[in-house]
Amino acid sequence: MHAFPPLGDLEVAVLEYVWSQPEASAKDAHAAIGAERGISLNTVQSTLERLHRKDLLDRVKVSHSYRYSARLRREEFVAALVRDVVDRFGGDSSAALAAFMDAADIPDEEVLRAFEGKLQRGANSRGSS
Amino acid sequence: MTASLPLVWILLVLVAAGWLAAFLAVRLSLSLCDDGRYEPAARVRRVFLVALLPWIVPLAFLGAALMPAAGKAFGLIADHCLSHGASHPHLCLEHLPVIALTHWHWLVMGLLMAWLAYRVSRHVASERRMGFRLQTMAALARGGGRMRILDMDECAAFAIHPGQPLILMSRGLIERLSLRERRVVLAHEVAHLRHRDPAGSRLLDRLLLLHERTAAVRLRRAWQQAIEERSDEAVAKRFGAEEVAATIVKVARVVSGRDTPVLSAAGADTVRRIERLLAERRPPAGSDRYEIAYGAALLMVVVVVAASHHWLETLLGTLA
Numbered sequence: 001m002h003a004f005p006p007l008g009d010l011e012v013a014v015l016e017y018v019w020s021q022p023e024a025s026a027k028d029a030h031a032a033i034g035a036e037r038g039i040s041l042n043t044v045q046s047t048l049e050r051l052h053r054k055d056l057l058d059r060v061k062v063s064h065s066y067r068y069s070a071r072l073r074r075e076e077f078v079a080a081l082v083r084d085v086v087d088r089f090g091g092d093s094s095a096a097l098a099a100f101m102d103a104a105d106i107p108d109e110e111v112l113r114a115f116e117g118k119l120q121r122g123a124n125s126r127g128s129s
Numbered sequence: 130m131t132a133s134l135p136l137v138w139i140l141l142v143l144v145a146a147g148w149l150a151a152f153l154a155v156r157l158s159l160s161l162c163d164d165g166r167y168e169p170a171a172r173v174r175r176v177f178l179v180a181l182l183p184w185i186v187p188l189a190f191l192g193a194a195l196m197p198a199a200g201k202a203f204g205l206i207a208d209h210c211l212s213h214g215a216s217h218p219h220l221c222l223e224h225l226p227v228i229a230l231t232h233w234h235w236l237v238m239g240l241l242m243a244w245l246a247y248r249v250s251r252h253v254a255s256e257r258r259m260g261f262r263l264q265t266m267a268a269l270a271r272g273g274g275r276m277r278i279l280d281m282d283e284c285a286a287f288a289i290h291p292g293q294p295l296i297l298m299s300r301g302l303i304e305r306l307s308l309r310e311r312r313v314v315l316a317h318e319v320a321h322l323r324h325r326d327p328a329g330s331r332l333l334d335r336l337l338l339l340h341e342r343t344a345a346v347r348l349r350r351a352w353q354q355a356i357e358e359r360s361d362e363a364v365a366k367r368f369g370a371e372e373v374a375a376t377i378v379k380v381a382r383v384v385s386g387r388d389t390p391v392l393s394a395a396g397a398d399t400v401r402r403i404e405r406l407l408a409e410r411r412p413p414a415g416s417d418r419y420e421i422a423y424g425a426a427l428l429m430v431v432v433v434v435a436a437s438h439h440w441l442e443t444l445l446g447t448l449a
Binding site for chain 2: 082107
């Protein structure tokens with residue numbers, strides 16, 4: 001999944017619910033998150049439908065209603081989202097994000113070893129003095 | 130309304146001339162923004178000053194060119210427009226210039242406006258999309274408060290500001306670092322938030338809208354390098370430069386040994402960061418010479434453009 005679809009608050013809440021269940025219907029999701037938010041069953045239904053159209057949920061028709069399940073595990077989804085943000089970052093945009101290290105600038109093995117040696121020598125000389 | 134269009138055209142020519150002057154000034158200043166001999170904080174300031182050039186030089190051109198018009202309006206300068214010939218364009222709000230605009234004028238104005246509208250709308254849309262993504266990332270991260278954990282095996286640590294300042298660290302990175310190393314990474318990200326770097330990045334992206342691509346890429350890179358080194362410096366004061374360098378080496382090793390793609394990015398040169406931390410001689414404190422030269426050059430632009438008002442009108446009349 002490369003181009004990540006933007007998600008709203010409710011979509012995230014519905015996804016979280018679907019991840020917590022093997023399968024979920026609109027009624028289940030409404031009972032779990034709709035009531036406390038004061039939203040109707042229709043709203044939950046259309047949110048599930050949107051998530052399905054965004055390729056984030058699979059669905060199967062059981063009797064007269066759909067049962068939804070997540071296409072990606074939560075961890076895969078989070079990793080894909082972070083990867084998407086990182087991919088956009090550093091190109092045309094700084095993305096309002098400050099990361100610890102640049103993926104493209106990881107020093108090679110030789111350089112890392114040289115730094116480790118230098119740090120070790122520094123630690124040794126401090127230890128002996 | 131139509132009578133003022135020739136004035137709009139003339140002002141547009143002035144803005145374009147200002148942009149060209151700024152383009153040259155940016156080219157001359159780029160190397161100063163990423164010069165490791167200066168403190169990171171001084172480089173951050175320089176990046177912003179250079180990023181501002183395509184915005185303020187055209188404005189300085191406009192302000193200076195219209196200064197005599199304002200002087201006339203306040204009765205400070207004698208009204209000399211009437212002594213000019215009819216074809217001499219006036220940079221004056223009272224006696225508007227008389228230029229017969231052809232389809233070429235319209236075409237150039239239209240193209241410029243369309244280009245600007247395209248750049249701005251594209252940027253607004255991309256910023257909006259990124260805002261949604263960062264909000265989603267924050268919503269999916271575990272825990273409350275400023276520090277949250279991303280439930281994933283890859284290594285990542287970010288400072289973001291999707292409406293509130295947050296630090297996100299991945300479970301994969303946390304598991305691979307010692308407590309002390311985690312504290313160094315955390316302190317580094319806290320320093321980013323303290324310096325308001327996520328907001329600074331957003332502002333810089335907006336300023337870079339008027340820059341040509343190569344300059345924008347170099348300025349963004351210089352900014353990333355400077356903010357990373359500034360945060361390293363802040364953390365080094367607390368943990369010691371060697372410990373910060375050792376943590377960066379450790380994270381680099383952890384990240385380079387992963388099978389999965391690396392999930393960290395910043396556009397900063399890691400080797401330069403480590404070398405700077407381990408350097409025995411610290412770079413000299415940032416001098417104000419660049420800032421003084423910058424201010425003086427801007428003032429000179431205003432004075433020269435304002436003083437050559439009549440000559441400028443003649444030149445614009447010839448160009449039109």
